[in-house]
Amino acid sequence: MISSRALRVPASPIRRLVPFADKAKKKGIHVYHLNIGQPDIETPSEWYKYIEKFKNKVVAYTHSQGILPLREKFAEYYRKWNIEVMPDEIIVTNGGSEAIMFALGVVCDPEDEVIVIEPFYANYAGFAAYLNVKLVPVTATPENGYRMPKKSDFEKVITPKTKAILFSNPSNPTGVVYTREEIQTIVEIAKENDLVIISDEVYREFAFDNKNSISAFEFNEIHDRLIIVDSVSKRYSACGARIGTFITKNKNFYSAALKLAQARLSPAEITQYGTIGLLNSSEEYMKKVMKEYEKRRDVAYEEIKKIPGVIAHKPEGAFYLSAKLPVDNAENFIKWMLSKFNVDGKTTMVAPLSGFYATPNFGLKEIRIAYVLDSEKIKDAIKIMAKGIEEYNKQKN
Template identity: 45%
Template sequence: MPEISVRGLEMPESPIRKLAPLAVAAKNRGIKVYHLNIGQPDLPTPQCGLDALKKIDRKVLEYSPSQGYLSYREKLCTFYEKFNIKVSPDEIIITAGGSEAVLYSFMACLNPGDEIIVPEPAYANYMAFAISAGAKIKTIATSIEEGFALPKVEKFEELINEKTRAILICNPNNPTGYLYTRREMNQIRDLVKKYDLYLFSDEVYREYIYTGSPYISAMHLQGIENNTILIDSVSKRYSECGIRIGALITKNQEIRKAVMKFCQARLSPPLIGQIVAEASLDAPASYYRSVYDEYVERRKCLIDGLNRIPGVYSPIPMGAFYTVAKLPVDDSDKFCRWCLEEFSYEGETVMMAPASGFYTTPDAGRNQVRIAYVLKREDLQRALIVLQKALEAYPGRIEEE
């Protein structure tokens, strides 16, 4: 039998999804599983989006333009103006989710062997997209003890060499919930400008910021307009993960030309998804406010609850709907598997994402998990009780000295 490709062998498993078969098996045994592992919101999709889906009256479900429907891109321009992001429809390319936007950014801007600097822990699929493009991720460490703040410029410059081509950030961050400050964004801007790098900025969680301060987008950074690519998605904003609609936004015409070649090769972004996403832009302000307020309450419920459990620590996330928590365990991969395979409390257990999958540094995040607060508060409160009971029963528990 022919061998599997090196690319296929190097492709990492998803720390978010790799334990899914164990969760299915637990449910088949009659155990209720609280899914804290994946950023799948349980809040409703805007009614205007659902109505558009129900009222589709096309007789043919045709290809859409490779760049995405103009009417949708025009409405997106108005939407972004609310965040002081000023773009034209031609500067927006609609993609099959934010994932495709990241992949096409890499494919258009990077050559095999090029390096991307990424603060870690980082969204695990960035590594998969880099492998697909033949690029290399070089991580710069942040620590839970410092709330995952960016290190000083010197730490970045230690990684920069002739192969360095880009910096990638996720702001607010997945998996940590960290929100980059104006000072940190200016630090990144200065590095991009000094070394003529690309800046890939994943901003799919911009609606969920809990500091009260103005949002700093990569598109606000002056002097690097042609270096910047913004990644966006409707998945989290409207609870529309399944329609697979994202966007790649850049003022750099040459990048757009290159990206469009990949877009044409895959023909078109999802037709029905664009219809729903475009209609969802008409969601009333009350929709955004109710969703935001609910996440504020869930964040408080989860973080307060985690930090009350003996041996557990979580910094307060300032954005998105995730946190990385440190647990008193020998190995979070083993612990997460054990919770699904061997443990239950009153017929219930928890599913979390081992944080090691969000690091590339060996052994980093070994006692950490990513937790998504996408469940209603009653479920979060119950999941916290189950987690505490699991930690009390786990044979690999580590007591602090």
Template identity: 50%
Template sequence: MPSISNKGQSMPESPIRKLVPFAEAARKKGKKIYQLNIGQPDIETPKVALDAVKNNDIDVLSYSHSAGFESYRNKLAKYYDKNDIPVDAEDIIVTTGGSEALLFAMGSITDPGDEIIIPEPFYANYNGFANSSGVNILPIRATIKDNFALPPISEFEKLITNKTKAILICNPGNPTGYLYTREEIEQLAELALKHDLFIVADEVYREFTYDGVKHHSIMSIPGLEENAIMVDSVSKRYSMCGARIGCLVSKNKEVMTTAMKFAQARLSPPTFAQIAAEAALNTPDSYFEEVNEEYTQRRNLLVEGLENIPGVNVAKPKGAFYCIAELPVKNADDFAKWLLEEFEHENETVMVAPAAGFYSTPNTGMNQVRIAYVLKKENLTRALNILKIALEEYNK
């Protein structure tokens, strides 16, 4: 029998999606599941984006430019300028989701065997993207006791070798919800310039910041133009996860010329989704004000509810819509499966994402879960009550 590649065998499962078969089986048994495992907002997509597709009179659904619609890139540049990110349309390549932008970035700046330093826990798919690119991740631990703040720069410097090409951050963070301060971003910038490294910043949650704290983009740091690469997406910003539209942004011309080769190899991003994404840029600021207020209330409800469950420790997020919680269990993976396979309270249960899959260091985060507060407040309240009852029963 022909053999599977080593790369394929070592490709990690998604901690977010690997429990889906268990959830499907639970639903077939009639259980209602409160999904706290995946960042799929229940906020309505802006009507202007949906109408742009619904009312379109395209006769031929053709390819777009490999970099995406010029009109969309021009509008994106204006959007970024409004957010203190000075870029031009030629500094932007539209991609099929932020995932493709990350793959283009890794393909453009690394060779097999090169290294990227990433504070952990981090977005689980970074492991998969690195694996498929032949890149080694050097994790540096952020801790729940520090609310997952940036680890000391001295710890980053210890990891840098002649194989290190970049530092990758997610800001605000998935899965932690941590929002880097201006000082932390500037410290990373100084380190990148000192060692001639790239900083790749995944900034897809830019709009979701709380408590009056401002987001600081890596693209806004003077003098870092040749080192900064930004990944972005419409998925969360406009509750358009299914559109699969993102972008890669950099003022480094060599990076963008190289990334363009990858963009040409996959031909073009999807046409209808670009139409929706371009129209979404007309969404009024009031939309985000209302959404942020809703997420702030959900965050407060979730954090307070988790803190009231005996044995649970939780980091309070400043952005995005996730938090990491430590549970009074030895193995959160087993607990998450048990919730779906064996447990029910009044024929209902909850689904969480075991956090070990958000680490690169083996056997780390074994008692942690990532929780996405993307449900309405009444559903979050119910889910918290179920989780409390489940932990009591599991630990008997």
């Protein structure tokens, strides 16, 4: 009685090892959670301020595309990033998640194909299976610092069923921030093959070393084939707000997505008001947060490159670091860390990267670290992992 599509939806690689962590905790072991992108940074206080101001007597549906004051505020925010969109080119969504669902639904019929750069944000696979869309991977390798694959690599996998290219920039899970030239590759492929670009830019602010991340929107010639997916979750440390956006200047995409939005009526009311608060928070908040993440990035990278045999490049953005470990199998190693290993009652949990690949058996030795804890904790967590690798490999031999 169960559908094939549901069976194909993969269990989240980020969450499926949680039972092992729970068991460790029951034994009294402290687990450093570097497995999930849930930051420990405080949400701007404006969130609660705006929520408290809001006291409508009837908690009502809003417009399906989201309340106008919020869409206006978003448009103002995007303008600062040279993304010139009007409020009626924005649909407020239940997190970036729903925006991805809308994008895939608007562009793809069942069995259609979407090219992704693997490793990619693991939940893309879940949404694609849900909607019977086929993800076709082009691989970025740890040896190459997970940089953008070559144009010819994309061209090789294009078929008559290919409808779009979906990628995140700055990249979750690799921390790569693509250069203008790298995005140009995607732009050219899309134009030459009549494809849609779905650009997931939820980590827009997270670009370090005084670099700026470049939005796909900066390429004017693709505005008619571009959908931007965005979310306030990461930049305001407000994952639980579940507010994202679906952005497009293509009126057909917009009205199709709006019909999907109308079917589910509206996003929550109060969280939209709270998000106006987030967008009104100070630029100092953001600067401070970015400085903090940059420091953590430095610490995480310093520590991980000390481990013999690890292949890692310095992440330029997001708050992730992907690396290849000198172990036989990263998932087994993570389970072992949680069930058999600790240093002074502490152990470390990271995410296995194989779940971020569409190609079977790729990324088996790779992991993702989310540097969402403070520097001292990150340092300790990675040192523990380093000892774990040594011990794990001793046991294996």
